[in-house]
Amino acid sequence: MNIKDLSFLKNTFQNALSQVENDELCIATLKRKFIHSQKVWQNGLMLIKSGEVPYCNIDEFEKQCEQALIFHDIGRFEEVVLSYKNKNLRLFGQKYDHGVLGSQILAQTQNYNDIKIILAVRHHGHMIESFYNDPEYQNLEPEAQKQCTTMIKLVRDADKLDLYRLHNETNSLENDVFFHCLPEKLKYQTVSEAVQQQFFAAQTIRHSDIKTMSDRILGCISWQFDFNYPLTLKIYHQRGYFETLIKLFNKYCPDKSLADKVIDFIENKKEC
Numbered sequence: 001m002n003i004k005d006l007s008f009l010k011n012t013f014q015n016a017l018s019q020v021e022n023d024e025l026c027i028a029t030l031k032r033k034f035i036h037s038q039k040v041w042q043n044g045l046m047l048i049k050s051g052e053v054p055y056c057n058i059d060e061f062e063k064q065c066e067q068a069l070i071f072h073d074i075g076r077f078e079e080v081v082l083s084y085k086n087k088n089l090r091l092f093g094q095k096y097d098h099g100v101l102g103s104q105i106l107a108q109t110q111n112y113n114d115i116k117i118i119l120a121v122r123h124h125g126h127m128i129e130s131f132y133n134d135p136e137y138q139n140l141e142p143e144a145q146k147q148c149t150t151m152i153k154l155v156r157d158a159d160k161l162d163l164y165r166l167h168n169e170t171n172s173l174e175n176d177v178f179f180h181c182l183p184e185k186l187k188y189q190t191v192s193e194a195v196q197q198q199f200f201a202a203q204t205i206r207h208s209d210i211k212t213m214s215d216r217i218l219g220c221i222s223w224q225f226d227f228n229y230p231l232t233l234k235i236y237h238q239r240g241y242f243e244t245l246i247k248l249f250n251k252y253c254p255d256k257s258l259a260d261k262v263i264d265f266i267e268n269k270k271e272c
Contacts, residue, residue: 002041002063005070008112009037012105016077020084033076036162043158044069052229054150065151067112068120072155075102075121099125116144120152124159127206128152128226153228160223161232164241167220173248178216186212190255195219200265214253221245221262242266 013034020026044065048056056062075098082096103122106112115136123131131137131152140148166172173179179187189212191199196218198205204226205219221242227233236242250259 002066002070005067006038008109009034009070009074012074012077016081019081023084026080026084029080030077032166033073033080036166037070037073039162039165040072040155040158041066041069043161044154047154047158047229047231050229050231052231053154055147061147061151064114064117065154068117068151068155069158071102071106071112071117072121072124072159073098073102074105075099078102078105099123115140116148116151119148120155123152124155127204128156156226157228157232160226161235163223164220164236164239164245167248168239168241168244173213173217173220179213182213188252188254189214190253191215191218191258196258198222199262202269212252214249217245217249217252218262221249221266224266237270 013030016030017027020030047053048062048065053065056065078101079096079098086095099122103118106121107118119131119134119137123134131149137145137148191214192209192211194209195205195211195215198209199218199222202225203222205215205222207219210216210219224233224236224242227236246259246263249262250256253259
């Protein structure tokens with residue numbers, strides 16, 4: 001167990017807690033992200049042990065992978081504090097980039113400032129093109145690029161698996177700030193044209209195109225197009241995450257035929 005790394009995560013979490021006083025939303029968000037960070041680490045270990053992740057026979061690289069998993073959301077703590085202090089809770093997740101915040105924290109922290117870890121944390125929640133286009137990634141030697149790519153793919157898969165768990169167990173999509181701040185008319189509106197085009201092209205939906213609750217749910221379903229390891233996809237379906245999201249999609253999307261199209265499309269992708 002990475003006791004030192006987990007202690008650093010816990011200290012950062014507790015420091016954030018001390019700065020938001022008694023704000024219930026902030027406290028609940030911080031606690032959820034602290035637990036989420038540990039779950040992502042556990043998911044990552046499971047993927048590593050499967051033998052599907054390259055380079056993890058190298059002890060130092062595996063250790064760095066675990067650190068990237070543990071600290072992938074460390075910027076969330078600062079994001080919550082900044083949102084609280086600047087009274088931007090309604091813009092939580094929009095005004096501040098937690099990946100960038102996390103990479104800045106690690107860049108200034110001895111033992112965690114390896115560029116591979118920094119890049120994995122910085123871009124774990126971005127479209128993957130942002131990672132490949134980062135000048136710091138492009139300046140790496142070819143072998144370091146391969147290891148860095150392996151690391152971010154591991155973090156992205158492990159992260160998504162736990163986000164799906166949260167959606168499945170806590171109805172988090174109906175309990176988050178996005179939903180509560182969404183105008184009523186957009187909660188039960190059909191999927192935007194741009195979102196449909198991306199989904200049926202097997203692309204991960206761009207955050208900037210998500211306008212309705214139906215968009216949001218389909219966006220979450222589209223994450224599976226970004227899976228990197230066979231075990232991730234297997235777990236996703238075995239645990240019923242897709243079925244849960246489809247039920248939620250049917251609740252908010254007035255075009256009931258669209259859910260059938262989504263199911264058929266995903267089934268065809270599984271067979272390919």
